[in-house]
Amino acid sequence: MSNEYSPSSLTELAKMLMQLDDLLVSCMRCGFCQSVCPVYGATFREADVTRGKIALLEDLAHELTADAENVNERLNRCLLCGSCETNCPSGVNIMDIYLRARAIVAGYKGLGTIKKLVFRFILPKPGLFNFLVKISSVFQKPFLKRANQKVGTSTAAVLNPFLGRRHIPSLPGKTFASANGSVMEPGRGGPMVALFPGCVPDKVFPGLAEASLKILRHHGAGIFCPTDELVCCGIPVLASGDVAAFDELTKRNLEALKKRPFDYLVTPCATCASNIKENWHRFKDRFSAEHQSLIEKIHSQTMDLTAFLVKVLKVDFQPSQNEGKIVTYHDPCHLKKSLGVSAEPRAILKSLPGLSFKEMPMADSCCGFGGSFSLFHYDLSKQIGQSKRDNIVKVSPEVVATSCPACMMQLMDIMSQNNDQVEVKHVAELYADTLN
Amino acid sequence: MTLSPNLILEFKTLLGENNVLTEETDRLAYAYDAAVLKPVTPALVVMPTSEETLGRTIKLAYDNGLPITVRGSGTNLSGAVIPEPGDGLVILTNRLNKILEINQEDLYAVVEPGVLTANFANAVAATGLFYPPDPGSQAVSTLGGNVALNAGGLRGLKYGVTKDYLMGVEFFDYNGELVKTGSRTVKCVTGYNIGGLMISSEGTLGVFSKLIFKLVPPPKASQAMMAVYDTVQGASETVAAIIAAHILPCTLEFLDQKCIRVVEANSKIGLPTEAAAILLIEVDGSHQAGVDEDAAKVKSLCTKCGANDIRVAQNADEKNKIWEARRNALPSLARARPTTVLEDATVPRSKIPQMVSELNRIAEKYKLEMGTFGHAGDGNLHPTILCDKRDEEEYRRVEEAVDEIFDVALKLQGTLSGEHGIGIAKAKWMEKETNKATIEFSKNLRRALDPKYLFNAGKKIV
Ligand SMILES: Cc1cc2nc3c(=O)[nH]c(=O)nc-3n(C[C@H](O)[C@H](O)[C@H](O)COP(=O)(O)OP(=O)(O)OC[C@H]3O[C@@H](n4cnc5c(N)ncnc54)[C@H](O)[C@@H]3O)c2cc1C
Ligand code: SF4
Ligand code: SF4
Numbered sequence: 001m002s003n004e005y006s007p008s009s010l011t012e013l014a015k016m017l018m019q020l021d022d023l024l025v026s027c028m029r030c031g032f033c034q035s036v037c038p039v040y041g042a043t044f045r046e047a048d049v050t051r052g053k054i055a056l057l058e059d060l061a062h063e064l065t066a067d068a069e070n071v072n073e074r075l076n077r078c079l080l081c082g083s084c085e086t087n088c089p090s091g092v093n094i095m096d097i098y099l100r101a102r103a104i105v106a107g108y109k110g111l112g113t114i115k116k117l118v119f120r121f122i123l124p125k126p127g128l129f130n131f132l133v134k135i136s137s138v139f140q141k142p143f144l145k146r147a148n149q150k151v152g153t154s155t156a157a158v159l160n161p162f163l164g165r166r167h168i169p170s171l172p173g174k175t176f177a178s179a180n181g182s183v184m185e186p187g188r189g190g191p192m193v194a195l196f197p198g199c200v201p202d203k204v205f206p207g208l209a210e211a212s213l214k215i216l217r218h219h220g221a222g223i224f225c226p227t228d229e230l231v232c233c234g235i236p237v238l239a240s241g242d243v244a245a246f247d248e249l250t251k252r253n254l255e256a257l258k259k260r261p262f263d264y265l266v267t268p269c270a271t272c273a274s275n276i277k278e279n280w281h282r283f284k285d286r287f288s289a290e291h292q293s294l295i296e297k298i299h300s301q302t303m304d305l306t307a308f309l310v311k312v313l314k315v316d317f318q319p320s321q322n323e324g325k326i327v328t329y330h331d332p333c334h335l336k337k338s339l340g341v342s343a344e345p346r347a348i349l350k351s352l353p354g355l356s357f358k359e360m361p362m363a364d365s366c367c368g369f370g371g372s373f374s375l376f377h378y379d380l381s382k383q384i385g386q387s388k389r390d391n392i393v394k395v396s397p398e399v400v401a402t403s404c405p406a407c408m409m410q411l412m413d414i415m416s417q418n419n420d421q422v423e424v425k426h427v428a429e430l431y432a433d434t435l436n
Numbered sequence: 437m438t439l440s441p442n443l444i445l446e447f448k449t450l451l452g453e454n455n456v457l458t459e460e461t462d463r464l465a466y467a468y469d470a471a472v473l474k475p476v477t478p479a480l481v482v483m484p485t486s487e488e489t490l491g492r493t494i495k496l497a498y499d500n501g502l503p504i505t506v507r508g509s510g511t512n513l514s515g516a517v518i519p520e521p522g523d524g525l526v527i528l529t530n531r532l533n534k535i536l537e538i539n540q541e542d543l544y545a546v547v548e549p550g551v552l553t554a555n556f557a558n559a560v561a562a563t564g565l566f567y568p569p570d571p572g573s574q575a576v577s578t579l580g581g582n583v584a585l586n587a588g589g590l591r592g593l594k595y596g597v598t599k600d601y602l603m604g605v606e607f608f609d610y611n612g613e614l615v616k617t618g619s620r621t622v623k624c625v626t627g628y629n630i631g632g633l634m635i636s637s638e639g640t641l642g643v644f645s646k647l648i649f650k651l652v653p654p655p656k657a658s659q660a661m662m663a664v665y666d667t668v669q670g671a672s673e674t675v676a677a678i679i680a681a682h683i684l685p686c687t688l689e690f691l692d693q694k695c696i697r698v699v700e701a702n703s704k705i706g707l708p709t710e711a712a713a714i715l716l717i718e719v720d721g722s723h724q725a726g727v728d729e730d731a732a733k734v735k736s737l738c739t740k741c742g743a744n745d746i747r748v749a750q751n752a753d754e755k756n757k758i759w760e761a762r763r764n765a766l767p768s769l770a771r772a773r774p775t776t777v778l779e780d781a782t783v784p785r786s787k788i789p790q791m792v793s794e795l796n797r798i799a800e801k802y803k804l805e806m807g808t809f810g811h812a813g814d815g816n817l818h819p820t821i822l823c824d825k826r827d828e829e830e831y832r833r834v835e836e837a838v839d840e841i842f843d844v845a846l847k848l849q850g851t852l853s854g855e856h857g858i859g860i861a862k863a864k865w866m867e868k869e870t871n872k873a874t875i876e877f878s879k880n881l882r883r884a885l886d887p888k889y890l891f892n893a894g895k896k897i898v
Contacts, residue, residue: 025774025826029470031511035552035575044483044530045462046510052465055475059464070461089767090776 079370106241187222495612508578514859549580670742688813
């Protein structure tokens with residue numbers, strides 16, 4: 001790991017955190033973040049909300065506490081959902097603080113061996129990663145028990161140590177990448193789109209990646225999707241503070257993407273979209289001049305698929321009869337709070353024949369997934385997920401739609417755990433089903 | 437932390453392991469509130485989850501001589517929940533957050549003290565009734581904190597503040613005994629008006645466990661407008677003229693030039709950046725015709741007092757736009773510099789022009805950036821100083837300026853605080869606003885109700 005983020009003593013750790021002082025000091029301790037933080041909403045503990053976390057980072061920076069271990073633990077009790085930043089009256093750059101602080105503290109503490117193995121060795125190698133997923137999907141069969149037919153989940157006792165008691169989506173036999181290889185199509189006069197499928201659509205929900213491809217094809221867009229070179233967008237490693245792995249993954253993605261000119265980078269994953277648009281840009285100083293200018297370009301070209309359909313392709317989504325199966329929509333934090341996209345997916349849903357759209361209460365409250373948060377704090381994640389689920393079932397839907405595959409995993413788990421007969425779908429899948 | 441392991445064990449047995457926070461990391465997160473003051477780390481933090489265990493917590497703490505600070509959401513601006521040094525105990529009320537009853541027939545509600553103000557107001561609105569007090573912090577503040585600080589809000593002029601809605605309180609005294617005062621009836625002369633004493637008690641007299649609030653029917657019609665002035669004098673004369681005409685707008689807010697400019701720079705909503713001040717006015721009532729009549733009168737008074745432009749909201753969207761200016765005042769100011777010192781000195785309404793010109797003089801004298809907004813109808817201004825607390829020299833000037841603001845407010849027959857409370861921040865000024873006898877009387881009262889002086893000892897009256 002580069003030493004700019006690797007303090008070797010507590011004093012040095014404090015010194016590095018002091019570099020964040022200008023960001024930290026703008027928190028005026030108003031406490032307004034309490035009203036939106038899903039973790040605080042579940043625990044009522046101040047150390048779980050941003051005001052408390054900022055105070056703890058300041059204490060560590062000013063050497064008022066030496067307990068880096070515990071501060072780190074509190075820092076990680078966070079979904080990085082961005083709700084606090086969106087609502088902060090003082091405009092504190094909270095995500096900036098968290099990502100940088102996690103990097104500094106992880107540099108001090110070191111990563112666990114398993115994380116290191118996955119982040120540094122498996123994620124940067126698409127071939128190896130796919131191979132492992134394939135093996136898992138073969139091996140899962142004897143170990144998986146069908147949990148909920150409608151939701152499409154299973155439990156895997158053998159995976160409990162890694163996944164908790166999570167009901168997981170049944171892994172497909174073939175990833176999107178292995179089924180399609182790299183895609184390069186000129187299109188029929190539409191803009192050239194770099195399609196970034198994202199790890200979860202590629203490996204867990206290939207149907208979603210296929211749906212995205214089908215939609216882009218249907219609307220005549222050119223498609224550039226170098227699946228054999230694209231790797232993870234880097235959010236899991238960045239969230240764990242592993243900036244070295246983030247550098248490596250980002251570089252690989254940039255090398256893959258620079259090979260063809262494109263007008264837009266489009267992804268069906270809200271988390272990838274916000275990470276590529278915001279975090280690559282946030283950390284752009286870490287890259288070469290060539291990569292920096294590419295990052296600049298990508299920053300303005302990156303869009304979530306639903307927004308791309310509405311805003312760029314200007315698909316005319318006319319409201320349908322609004323009859324049929326009840327569908328409701330969950331706003332992914334990384335779409336609504338990070339990128340301000342919430343009207344577009346609804347416009348699409350409302351246009352689909354055979355579906356009747358009903359807004360659930362608190363549609364934009366976090367589902368509680370938060371990537372590795374849900375692994376290390378499964379009970380908390382589940383508690384937050386349960387309130388989401390309770391709001392979902394209030395409108396008695398047959399389908400709950402969203403625009404982020406990470407949210408889909410969480411929604412599947414909570415619906416399945418509650419034995420609800422509700423399908424979890426991505427907006428793009430529902431739309432693609434209506435196209436011939 | 438010097439607390440005995442046995443005592444900690446007793447708290448854990450009483451409240452459950454999870455509701456007793458002993459780790460330094462957790463305690464550090466309760467060392468502050470929203471005031472810009474030095475943090476003090478408590479020795480222990482506890483979260484009672486029922487009325488019964490709240491009472492027993494107090495008894496246990498009091499018997500063992502722990503200084504007690506009750507904390508709602510910690511959003512007060514006067515240091516009222518900064519723990520006491522030494523073995524300070526913080527009691528959190530945020531788990532006591534049940535709305536126990538909303539009575540639509542008799543127009544009252546009973547709540548636990550940790551219910552959030554906005555959640556309560558929304559639940560009341562859902563039954564077709566209205567709970568008017570709306571502090572700027574309502575999305576996070578607790579009703580217990582509102583009562584203990586007599587929180588006001590934008591609707592104060594017509595609808596009053598928290599104290600005007602408190603019908604009854606149940607609270608624990610230092611022995612952990614439950615005291616009941618007030619009732620569910622509009623009229624009640626049973627015993628002393630102890631509820632009145634609990635208003636703005638700042639956690640120094642007892643710990644509320646139940647609050648009874650009055651509810652009112654909501655207004656059915658409203659009209660909002662913005663009036664633009666070349667002089668602060670004109671805005672202030674308007675306020676006086678409106679009240680002299682016996683019209684009580686539900687809201688009558690003031691923004692000075694600095695505020696107008698930062699809001700406009702931040703949110704580009706088309707505010708007049710050359711104006712010296714703007715007034716945001718809303719009248720409401722039960723009939724559209726009556727409201728229209730009041731609005732027309734207010735409009736002509738604005739013109740008479742020198743408003744050079746008046747924008748009347750034609751629809752909900754435009755009304756929202758008008759209030760956006762007020763909503764964005766604090767956020768826009770807060771973004772300008774790292775530290776935001778939000779003051780609360782209040783003067784009689786007629787003294788607003790003098791107060792504003794004094795504030796400008798003070799800002800200039802101490803070379804500070806200051807913006808002023810606030811509840812013009814109540815004479816309650818929020819001069820807001822923008823600075824960087826890390827710059828010691830600058831921060832010293834801020835402290836001197838704040839002292840001078842109080843001096844001026846008192847000279848104008850105003851008060852130290854309209855709604856933010858005394859806490860630690862303004863305790864040293866109390867005698868100056870009142871007199872020695874008042875302080876002694878208050879101390880005697882405290883000693884009688886808190887013989888060991890353990891309830892938030894360093895706050896309010898010291
Ligand atoms: C940005 C901002 C805007 C604000 N706007 C306004 C405004 O418009 N109007 C206004 O009036 N205030 C305003 N405030 C101040 C503050 O929000 C209010 O004073 C609010 O009432 C505090 O509520 P709280 O739950 O945070 O109480 P805390 O800060 O936790 O506590 C406040 C006091 O109440 C006591 N207390 C709490 N619970 C109990 C209990 N159960 N029994 C006994 N005592 C108790 C505490 O000991 C303390 O003395 C604002 C603050 C901020 C940061
Ligand atoms: S809302 Fe922003 S300024 Fe207020 S306490 Fe939270 S982080 Fe700090
Ligand atoms: S990012 Fe989300 S979970 Fe983390 S502190 Fe902010 S609101 Fe809470």
